[in-house]
Amino acid sequence: MLFARQGKKFDYDLKQLRFSGDLMMELGAGIELATAAFPQLFLPLACMANVVKNVAAVTSTSTRTPIYKAYAKGENIGDVTAKGESVGNIADLLGTGMSILMSKRNPSLVASFAVLSCGYLLSSYQEVRSVVLNTLNTARFTVAVDSFIKTGRACSFIEGRELRGDYI
Structure with missing residues (x-):
């Protein structure tokens, strides 16, 4: 309830x-890992x-459906959702498999976490970068008006x- 006022941002x-x-x-997973290094602060x-x-x-759950909706053509949101969830499940299984393989070689826990987290964040970045939204927020509206005037x-x-120079 603390963040309920932020609800409109989930759409724009x-x-x-x-x-x-x-x-x-x-970040949360990293904090969990830190509990091993600081048992007194567990x-x-x-x-x-x-x-x-x-x-x-x-945040992730609230933004999933609008992202799937952006990929949908017409009324195929169910198809897009099924495919998106399937890809997520496959990624989870592959990540679990990779972590099992990595753990057998006894690598550094921090290094393994860093590598897998970077891979996850890169994939997430590519996901959101590929979404084209057909809605206007304040920044997109400002750019559209400036472009129209010019x-x-x-x-x-x-x-x-x-034109905005967005990273996403």
Whole structure:
């Protein structure tokens, strides 16, 4: 309920929120790993990690459907959702398999976490980067108006992203 006021951002800034949620999930996992290094702080670190990961989960869940909707053509949202969830399950299984293979070689836990987290975040970045939203938030509206004033025509959503210099 603490963040309920932020609800509209899930519709307008969903790509940024989706990626931020993934960053928070990795931060939470990193805090969990820190409990091994600081056993005397186990309870506060575990609680903090749990809070961060739960906020990240809400962010991820809340942005999933609008992202799937952006990929849908007409009324095939069920098909897009099924495919998206299947890809997510395959990625989870592959990640589990990779971690099992890596653990047999006894690598550094921190190094393994860093490599797998970077891979996850890179994939997440590519996911949100590929989504083209057909809605206007404040930044997209400003770019569209500026483009129209300068050129006499409204820019496309992709052109607008390039004009804004968005990383996502």
